[in-house]
Amino acid sequence: MSAQDTAARAARRDDAIADGLQRVREALATRVLGKPRQIDQALACVLAEGHLLIEDVPGVGKTTLAHGLAQALGLSFSRVQFTSDLLPSDILGVSVFDRNAADFRFTPGPIFAQMVLADEINRASPRTQSALLEAMAEGQVTIEGRTRDLGRPFTVIATQNPVDQSGTFNLPDSQLDRFLMRITLGYPPLGEEKRLLAGRTERAEPLAPVIDAAVLAQWQRAVAAVTTRDAVLDYLLRLLRFSRREGVFVQGLSPRAGLALRRAAQAWALLSARDFVLPEDVQAVLPAVVDHRLTATEGGDRTPSAILLEQVDAIAG
Amino acid sequence: MSRAATTASWPPAPARGQRLRLTGCLALVALPHLFHLPPWVSAIAATLLVWQAQAAWRSRPLPGRLIRFALAAAALGSVLAGFGRISGQEAGVSLLVMLLALKLCEIRSHRDAMVFLSLTAFLLITQFLFSQSLAMAVYLVIGTWLITAAFIDVSSEIAPTGAFTHSARLLLQALPVAALLFVLFPRVPGPLWGLPSDAGARATTGLSERMSPGSISSLATSDAVALRVRFPDGDMPPAPARYWRGPVFWDFDDGTWRGSPAADALPAADIRPVADAIVRADITLEATRHPWLIALDVPLGTDHRSRMSPGATLHAEDDIDERIRYHARSALAYRLDPQLGSAARERATRLPAGGNPRARATARRWRAQADTPQGIVDRALTHFREHPFHYTLSPARTGRDSSIDDFLFETREGFCEHYAGAFTFLMRAAGVPARVVTGYQGGERALVGDYWVVRNSDAHAWSEVWLDGRGWVRVDPTAAVAPGRIEAGVAGSLSDSQALPYMARADDGAWYRMQMLWDGVNAAWNRWFLAYGPQQQQRLLERIGLGGLRGALVALTFGVAVLLGLLSLWLGWRMRQRRTADPVTRQWQRVCDRLAAMGYPRARHEGPQAYGARVARARPDLADELGAIVAGYIRLCYAANPGSADTQAFVARAAAFDPRRPRKPRD
Numbered sequence: 001m002s003a004q005d006t007a008a009r010a011a012r013r014d015d016a017i018a019d020g021l022q023r024v025r026e027a028l029a030t031r032v033l034g035k036p037r038q039i040d041q042a043l044a045c046v047l048a049e050g051h052l053l054i055e056d057v058p059g060v061g062k063t064t065l066a067h068g069l070a071q072a073l074g075l076s077f078s079r080v081q082f083t084s085d086l087l088p089s090d091i092l093g094v095s096v097f098d099r100n101a102a103d104f105r106f107t108p109g110p111i112f113a114q115m116v117l118a119d120e121i122n123r124a125s126p127r128t129q130s131a132l133l134e135a136m137a138e139g140q141v142t143i144e145g146r147t148r149d150l151g152r153p154f155t156v157i158a159t160q161n162p163v164d165q166s167g168t169f170n171l172p173d174s175q176l177d178r179f180l181m182r183i184t185l186g187y188p189p190l191g192e193e194k195r196l197l198a199g200r201t202e203r204a205e206p207l208a209p210v211i212d213a214a215v216l217a218q219w220q221r222a223v224a225a226v227t228t229r230d231a232v233l234d235y236l237l238r239l240l241r242f243s244r245r246e247g248v249f250v251q252g253l254s255p256r257a258g259l260a261l262r263r264a265a266q267a268w269a270l271l272s273a274r275d276f277v278l279p280e281d282v283q284a285v286l287p288a289v290v291d292h293r294l295t296a297t298e299g300g301d302r303t304p305s306a307i308l309l310e311q312v313d314a315i316a317g
Numbered sequence: 318m319s320r321a322a323t324t325a326s327w328p329p330a331p332a333r334g335q336r337l338r339l340t341g342c343l344a345l346v347a348l349p350h351l352f353h354l355p356p357w358v359s360a361i362a363a364t365l366l367v368w369q370a371q372a373a374w375r376s377r378p379l380p381g382r383l384i385r386f387a388l389a390a391a392a393l394g395s396v397l398a399g400f401g402r403i404s405g406q407e408a409g410v411s412l413l414v415m416l417l418a419l420k421l422c423e424i425r426s427h428r429d430a431m432v433f434l435s436l437t438a439f440l441l442i443t444q445f446l447f448s449q450s451l452a453m454a455v456y457l458v459i460g461t462w463l464i465t466a467a468f469i470d471v472s473s474e475i476a477p478t479g480a481f482t483h484s485a486r487l488l489l490q491a492l493p494v495a496a497l498l499f500v501l502f503p504r505v506p507g508p509l510w511g512l513p514s515d516a517g518a519r520a521t522t523g524l525s526e527r528m529s530p531g532s533i534s535s536l537a538t539s540d541a542v543a544l545r546v547r548f549p550d551g552d553m554p555p556a557p558a559r560y561w562r563g564p565v566f567w568d569f570d571d572g573t574w575r576g577s578p579a580a581d582a583l584p585a586a587d588i589r590p591v592a593d594a595i596v597r598a599d600i601t602l603e604a605t606r607h608p609w610l611i612a613l614d615v616p617l618g619t620d621h622r623s624r625m626s627p628g629a630t631l632h633a634e635d636d637i638d639e640r641i642r643y644h645a646r647s648a649l650a651y652r653l654d655p656q657l658g659s660a661a662r663e664r665a666t667r668l669p670a671g672g673n674p675r676a677r678a679t680a681r682r683w684r685a686q687a688d689t690p691q692g693i694v695d696r697a698l699t700h701f702r703e704h705p706f707h708y709t710l711s712p713a714r715t716g717r718d719s720s721i722d723d724f725l726f727e728t729r730e731g732f733c734e735h736y737a738g739a740f741t742f743l744m745r746a747a748g749v750p751a752r753v754v755t756g757y758q759g760g761e762r763a764l765v766g767d768y769w770v771v772r773n774s775d776a777h778a779w780s781e782v783w784l785d786g787r788g789w790v791r792v793d794p795t796a797a798v799a800p801g802r803i804e805a806g807v808a809g810s811l812s813d814s815q816a817l818p819y820m821a822r823a824d825d826g827a828w829y830r831m832q833m834l835w836d837g838v839n840a841a842w843n844r845w846f847l848a849y850g851p852q853q854q855q856r857l858l859e860r861i862g863l864g865g866l867r868g869a870l871v872a873l874t875f876g877v878a879v880l881l882g883l884l885s886l887w888l889g890w891r892m893r894q895r896r897t898a899d900p901v902t903r904q905w906q907r908v909c910d911r912l913a914a915m916g917y918p919r920a921r922h923e924g925p926q927a928y929g930a931r932v933a934r935a936r937p938d939l940a941d942e943l944g945a946i947v948a949g950y951i952r953l954c955y956a957a958n959p960g961s962a963d964t965q966a967f968v969a970r971a972a973a974f975d976p977r978r979p980r981k982p983r984d
Binding site for chain 1: 332333334335341476860905919920921922923925926927951954955957
């Protein structure tokens with residue numbers, strides 16, 4: 001096969017991905033109204049094989065987004081409503097004695113799905129939270145001494161209500177680091193909300209899957225293959241170094257955060273139908289990736305990502 | 318530095334720690350200034366510094382442009398109002414301190430911090446305008462260390478503690494160069510630190526150009542060093558010969574003795590030294606703001622440019638505004654003016670028309686009784702000895718017009734100026750030519766170092782009478798009243814020596830010894846460092862065998878300086894060159910520069926695509942061309958496998974890009 005053929009095939013494949021992504025976007029847009037940016041962020045998060053934290057007040061469409069994502073991407077979906085008496089086994093599953101087989105039979109918990117919605121994660125006890133977070137980090141769970149693989153793709157979408165704080169256990173910073181992105185949805189724009197109230201939406205029927213898990217895995221591989229040249233790596237490095245400067249943030253970005261930022265930027269590039277990363281891609285995902293990982297020591301109301309964005313040169317020179 | 322400096326700069330307000338450290342740095346550097354600047358300046362500067370420190374501590378945001386402008390204008394206005402100018406030593410330093418304290422709330426970038434620190438370093442140097450003592454030198458070294466550490470701190474990611482170590486290492490490395498430059502760099506004649514414009518503003522206690530009751534006793538309360546002296550050939554002459562000659566006063570009026578300028582119309586003193594009574598002395602004189610060069614009585618000449626006054630005082634050409642060193646020769650045995658001109662005789666016997674009738678009558682009586690002028694002198698000294706005169710720092714007050722009468726016949730209390738003044742008056746009233754000489758009497762040996770210290774408290778006044786065949790003869794009426802004054806110094810002869818400052822008292826406790834020790838260290842500092850001028854340099858070079866090479870050394874020093882300058886220029890050029898060695902980067906930079914010149918600078922956070930899109934929105938006529946350039950640049954910098962053809966195409970396109978060229982408006 002000649003180089004030209006390879007290039008042509010790659011171009012065809014890229015076109016197919018771009019086309020597929022566009023269709024997923026459009027499908028989701030019929031469910032989550034007026035939030036194209038959040039849809040893109042959530043998609044980028046899934047494409048980057050990361051887990052998503054949605055922080056918002058109830059009723060703005062967190063579940064709709066998660067459910068829609070699972071449907072459009074053709075993923076198996078399960079939902080766990082976190083409460084203070086939820087136990088790790090409620091998530092992971094238990095072994096039950098089967099009288100017919102005269103043996104213990106493992107009943108998998110809701111974690112065994114391709115997309116898991118962990119609703120109001122901060123309501124559960126730290127023990128239950130950490131069971132989930134370990135599963136997120138490892139991609140596998142250990143139950144009664146046996147390690148079970150969770151399969152791929154595996155995405156956890158957790159939601160948190162930032163207002164209702166009584167009786168909750170906020171995720172510690174170290175756990176927040178395990179979420180690739182944190183986004184907020186916010187209220188829908190005026191026109192969209194009117195459409196919603198008028199009932200002129202097709203929210204009732206489930207979304208027809210646009211792709212399936214196999215295609216998603218292929219897309220995820222394509223994300224990992226998006227070119228990141230030195231110019232961008234240096235920009236990432238400058239961001240990381242700046243975040244670790246004394247006195248700017250309580251604590252700087254970890255190497256894991258750096259990897260997350262790179263992968264998210266790759267996903268964003270793919271969403272922009274590009275096979276290489278630009279500084280603009282990094283900047284597009286910067287708020288979602290770093291704002292929950294950093295706490296500014298000063299700077300008033302400005303978010304950590306705004307400080308980073310403003311203070312770090314996008315182009316060396 | 319081995320670590321790469323980050324291109325990222327600070328958040329709008331520098332990090333809290335950094336801000337605190339910069340504030341602390343300025344506070345430490347400015348601290349000595351706060352003690353000698355006018356109190357209102359110190360108060361303003363201290364307030365500003367405290368305010369800045371507090372703002373940094375609480376991480377308060379930097380004040381807005383309007384506030385900063387108003388504060389700077391207020392600082393400028395206050396200096397103008399307080400000093401009437403913004404240049405000059407005190408006004409300039411005051412302005413610098415205040416503006417630097419304000420600059421603290423303006424530091425946003427690395428560049429701002431560098432400017433701030435450079436100015437702080439300059440402020441540090443200005444300390445030498447006010448004090449050149451050893452303690453200050455030590456303080457300056459610490460300050461230099463701090464500032465260098467601060468430079469490192471703002472320019473790198475080394476931890477603050479590491480910056481101190483690094484700074485110390487840098488300074489130690491610079492030390493040999495500094496020492497070499499100190500020794501070899503051509504010395505400029507004259508004071509390096511003196512700003513003559515302000516020199517008169519600071520009052521210095523010392524001998525004055527007039528003498529009235531109380532003028533010398535007020536000096537006695539100051540134990541400041543007036544001069545230090547070394548005797549290269551031997552030792553200090555014995556106590557009775559330790560008269561240090563200062564200004565001579567010829568004219569008496571209103572109870573005050575003056576050395577009026579008219580006295581200069583008289584011929585210079587004619588001194589005939591006795592050959593084996595000549596003493597050589599190396600004298601370090603503190604600044605006096607007067608031209609007199611103090612030397613042992615009677616001075617013959619110095620190696621400093623000077624002339625001999627009619628009163629046999631050495632006058633330098635200018636006022637002594639800085640500590641100076643000179644070599645003086647004096648004759649302990651001499652004949653001074655063997656012939657007295659008629660003008661000088663007239664001046665030396667002139668008295669005001671009226672006043673002090675009792676003294677005049679007494680003098681006339683003595684003249685009638687005595688056969689010779691010497692007899693009159695003896696009669697007067699006998700008078701002082703036999704009547705209950707008191708030698709005291711705090712005599713009873715006398716009337717202005719009758720000061721001599723009151724002192725001689727009523728209060729009988731006085732310090733040396735009373736005795737010398739009254740004695741000279743009596744001599745003149747009796748027709749004997751007489752004049753008042755002021756200077757110092759005494760001196761103490763230093764504890765360390767082979768030198769003697771003469772203090773302000775050693776200030777003294779005595780008389781000279783002109784006797785036929787002997788010339789001017791020194792007569793010290795104070796010695797007739799308090800013989801101990803000459804032998805044991807002022808402390809041993811005063812009835813109220815508690816009024817004297819500590820160092821002038823006859824006491825050699827631990828504190829005294831410590832002070833003298835410190836004085837020794839300071840004297841060495843003065844001698845070896847501050848006084849190192851062109852002559853000393855020449856002497857040193859000769860001693861190490863490089864005397865003939867002075868010219869060559871000067872040339873070498875300048876050569877090395879020029880070479881270092883060229884080297885730093887070359888390094889800077891090369892760094893720039895390296896940064897733009899890549900043609901793609903260079904052309905991109907050029908495009909950005911040209912757009913910036915058109916009013917569209919790239920914001921630092923803008924990526925190439927965002928920048929291109931923004932400019933295209935503002936200038937649709939440029940959109941196509943710029944779009945192609947940006948796309949080319951993005952491809953070259955960010956995409957996988959760009960080809961060399963891409964590079965050539967981009968470079969050609971970018972090089973041809975000229976946003977100023979008029980374009981057809983797009984439809």
